[in-house]
Amino acid sequence: MNRVGRDGAQSGMDTILRAYLDLSRKVVIAVSCTFFALMVAINGLEITARAFFATSFSWVQEVSILSAMWVYFFAYALIAKNEEYIRVDFAAQLMPPSWRRAVDIFARLVTIAFHGVVAWFAVETFRFLGLFTTSVLIWPESLFVLPLLIGAFDIAITETIYLYWQLTGRPPIHPHPLPATVE
16 A cells, blocks of 8 residues: 555544544533533422422432532543543653653553443443333333443543554544643
C-alpha cells in the first residue's frame, strides 16, 4: 500500500475515532448535567417539603443516590476524555524521552486493564443485582451499577483510542476543552 492509501486509511480511522470521542463527550456531559440537576431539584423539593410542610418523600434518597452514581462515573469518563487525570510525573520528566514514552505507554496499558477489570466486575455485579429490587421504588438494584458499567467501558474505549494514537505518533486532540471557569 502506498503512502497516500495508508494515510487515507489512517485519516478515515481517525475520523471515526474522533467522532466517537466527540459524540460520547457530548453524551457524558448531557447525562452528568441532567442527573446533577435532577439531584439538586429533588433534594430541594425534599428540603422545602420538610421545612414548610413537615413531610418527607421516601423515594428521594434512592433517586438521589442513583443520580449521584451517574454524575460521578460520567464525570470521571469526561476526565478521561480530556486527559485531566491528576498526575505525579516529576520522575518521568527526569527520564530520557524513550523511557518517558515507555512509561506513558505502560501507564496507559495499566489504565486500560484496570477499567477492563472494573467493567467485567460491573457486568457480573449488574447480573447479580438484577435479582433484587430497591425497597421504596421497587426498581432493579442493578440500576445502581449501570453507570459504573457504562463509564468503565467508555473509559477503556477512550484510553484504547489514545493508546492507538500514542503508538502511531499522533497526539490526541481535545477539540472541545472545557472553559477555564468550568475547570
